[in-house]
Amino acid sequence: MSTPVLEGWFTLGDKPQLLGSRCSVCGTYYFPKLQGYCRNPDCSSERFEEVPLSRSGKLWSFTSASYQPPEPYIASAPFQPFGIAAVELLKEKMVVLGQLATGTELASLKAGLDMELVLEPLDDGKLTWKWKQVRA
Amino acid sequence: MSTNKDIAILGVGMHPWGKWGKNFVEYGVKAARDALADSGVNWRDIQFVSGAATMRNGYPGYVAGATFAQALGWQGAQVNTSYAACASGSQALAAARSKILSGECEVALVIGADTTPKGFLKPAPGERPDDPDWVRFRLGITNPTYFALYARRRMEIYGDTQDDFALVKLKNAEHGALNPYARYRKKFTVEDVRASAMVADPLRLMDICATSDGAAALIVSSLDYAKRIGKASAPRIAAISTVTPSFASAVIEMPDLATDSAVACEPQRFRAALPRKAYEEAGIGPEDISLAEVYDLSTALELDWIEDLQLCARGDGAKLVRAGVTKLGGRLPVNTSGGLACFGEAVPAQALAQVCELAWQLRGEAGERQVTNAKVGITANQGLFGHGSSVIVKR
Numbered sequence: 465m466s467t468p469v470l471e472g473w474f475t476l477g478d479k480p481q482l483l484g485s486r487c488s489v490c491g492t493y494y495f496p497k498l499q500g501y502c503r504n505p506d507c508s509s510e511r512f513e514e515v516p517l518s519r520s521g522k523l524w525s526f527t528s529a530s531y532q533p534p535e536p537y538i539a540s541a542p543f544q545p546f547g548i549a550a551v552e553l554l555k556e557k558m559v560v561l562g563q564l565a566t567g568t569e570l571a572s573l574k575a576g577l578d579m580e581l582v583l584e585p586l587d588d589g590k591l592t593w594k595w596k597q598v599r600a
Numbered sequence: 601m602s603t604n605k606d607i608a609i610l611g612v613g614m615h616p617w618g619k620w621g622k623n624f625v626e627y628g629v630k631a632a633r634d635a636l637a638d639s640g641v642n643w644r645d646i647q648f649v650s651g652a653a654t655m656r657n658g659y660p661g662y663v664a665g666a667t668f669a670q671a672l673g674w675q676g677a678q679v680n681t682s683y684a685a686c687a688s689g690s691q692a693l694a695a696a697r698s699k700i701l702s703g704e705c706e707v708a709l710v711i712g713a714d715t716t717p718k719g720f721l722k723p724a725p726g727e728r729p730d731d732p733d734w735v736r737f738r739l740g741i742t743n744p745t746y747f748a749l750y751a752r753r754r755m756e757i758y759g760d761t762q763d764d765f766a767l768v769k770l771k772n773a774e775h776g777a778l779n780p781y782a783r784y785r786k787k788f789t790v791e792d793v794r795a796s797a798m799v800a801d802p803l804r805l806m807d808i809c810a811t812s813d814g815a816a817a818l819i820v821s822s823l824d825y826a827k828r829i830g831k832a833s834a835p836r837i838a839a840i841s842t843v844t845p846s847f848a849s850a851v852i853e854m855p856d857l858a859t860d861s862a863v864a865c866e867p868q869r870f871r872a873a874l875p876r877k878a879y880e881e882a883g884i885g886p887e888d889i890s891l892a893e894v895y896d897l898s899t900a901l902e903l904d905w906i907e908d909l910q911l912c913a914r915g916d917g918a919k920l921v922r923a924g925v926t927k928l929g930g931r932l933p934v935n936t937s938g939g940l941a942c943f944g945e946a947v948p949a950q951a952l953a954q955v956c957e958l959a960w961q962l963r964g965e966a967g968e969r970q971v972t973n974a975k976v977g978i979t980a981n982q983g984l985f986g987h988g989s990s991v992i993v994k995r
Contacts, residue, residue, distance in 0.1 A: 527748035
C-alpha cells in the first residue's frame with residue numbers, strides 16, 4: 465500500500481472513509497478535522513470527536529481540471545486531465561470535494577447520482593480519496 | 601429613514617485596466633487626481649484617505665492609505681487601510697462613510713490600486729498540510745474549479761447551457777468595447793467562445809476573468825458639504841453592505857474542501873445575504889434597480905448574481921440574458937462597464953470601479969454606454985475569507 469498524500473485525513477482499506485470531526489455538543493460535522501472552537505454561532509463547545517464520514521453521497525456538481533494545476537500539485541508528463549466532484553453527504557448535511565475516479569467520463573454524470581469514496585494514487589503515487597459513480 | 605445616512609459621490613476616477621508593468625502607486629495617483637479634478641475638491645481639503653490594501657505589493661500595499669497620501673503629498677489628512685479581499689474597496693468606502701456620518705470628517709478620498717501577477721493564482725511555496733489552500737492545490741483544485749462547479753450546477757438544476765454562458769461573454773464584450781477604461785475591448789461571437797480552450801468543464805478560457813493592473817478612486821462627502829460646493833445633486837451612496845456569511849454556509853467556497861455541515865443550523869447562501877442587507881439599509885427594493893454591476897469572475901456567475909440580487913426568480917438568470925434584458929438597451933442592464941470579463945480583476949480597485957460606473961451612469965455621463973434614465977444602481981461582489989459587498993447608489 466502506498467503512502468497517503470495527507471496523514472490522518474482518511475482510513476485505508478477496501479471501504480475507505482474520510483476522517484472528520486464532530487462537535488460533542490451540537491453535533492456539527494467538520495472536514496477537514498477541526499480543533500479549537502465550534503463554528504456554530506449558538507455553540508461554544510471546544511470538544512470534538514474524530515469521526516469517519518459517510519463514504520457515499522449524492523453528486524452535487526462536477527468539473528474537470530483541463531489545464532495543469534500549479535504547484536504544489538505534482539503532475540506526470542504529459543499532464544493527464546482529471547475530473548473533480550462535489551458530493552453531498554446526506555447524514556452530515558455537507559458537500560465534500562475530491563477528484564473523480566480515473567476514467568470517469570463527465571458526459572456520463574448528472575447531479576444526484578450515487579457516488580462512493582475510493583482511494584487512488586495521485587500522479588506522484590501518493591494515495592488520495594476520489595469520488596466514483598456507484599454502478600447499479 | 602435612509603436619507604440622513606446617505607453620503608455624496610463628488611468625483612470618480614480610474615486608471616485604465618491592463619498589464620502595464622508599473623508600480624501600483626502610479627495607477628492610484630492617476631485615479632486619485634482624476635477623481636479630485638472631477639469633484640472640484642482640492643487635495644489639501646481632503647480630510648481622510650481610505651485605501652484598499654493590496655497584498656501583492658509588499659509593505660506599501662499593506663498601508664495603501666498612507667502610501668497614496670504620501671504620493672499625493674502629505675497634507676495631514678487622517679488615513680486608514682482596509683483589507684477585505686475582493687471587498688477591500690467597499691470596506692474602505694464604508695470606513696469613509698462612518699467618518700463622515702459621525703462628523704469626524706466631511707470629505708474623503710477612497711482609493712484602491714493593484715499590480716497583479718500572470719496566470720493561475722497559486723499558494724506560497726512549502727509543505728503546509730494544515731493550510732486548506734495548500735491542500736486543495738496539492739489535490740489539483742484551482743480557483744476555476746469552484747466557478748465551474750457553480751456553472752455545472754446551474755446546467756444540472758436550471759437547464760442552462762454553455763451557449764447561455766457564452767451570451768454573457770458576448771454581452772459584456774459589447775459593453776466593454778465602449779469603455780475606455782476596460783482592458784479587453786474586442787467583440788466576440790458564440791463561435792469564438794466555443795472555440796476557446798476548456799479550462800474547467802463547462803467553462804472555457806473566455807468564460808473566466810483574467811487578473812489585471814488597475815486603479816479606481818472616489819471623492820465622497822457629507823450631503824452638507826456637497827450642497828456647500830454646489831453639488832447637491834451628486835449621486836448618493838444609499839447603502840454599503842459588507843456582511844459576513846451566516847453558518848451553515850451551504851455553497852462550497854474557495855479555498856474550502858467542504859461546506860459547513862447544516863446538521864445544527866439551517867443552510868444559508870452568502871451571496872444572497874449581501875444585497876439583502878443593502879436593500880434593507882437603503883429602503884430600496886430590487887424593483888427600483890435601473891442597472892447592476894456584478895462580480896462576473898465567470899460568465900455563469902453573473903447569472904447567479906442576477907438571482908442573488910433578486911432581479912429575477914432563482915433559475916431565471918439565463919432567460920434574462922437570452923431575451924436581451926441585461927444588455928444595454930434592455931430593461932435591466934448588467935455590467936454596463938463590461939464587467940470583469942472586459943476588465944480582469946484588480947482586487948483592491950474592483951469594488952470601487954463598480955461604484956465609478958454607477959456614478960457615471962447616474963450622472964448621465966456614461967457616453968455610448970448610457971442607460972436611459974438611470975436612477976438607482978447596485979453592485980455586488982464576493983471574495984475569500986467571508987468577505988463580500990453590495991453598494992447601492994442613487995440619484
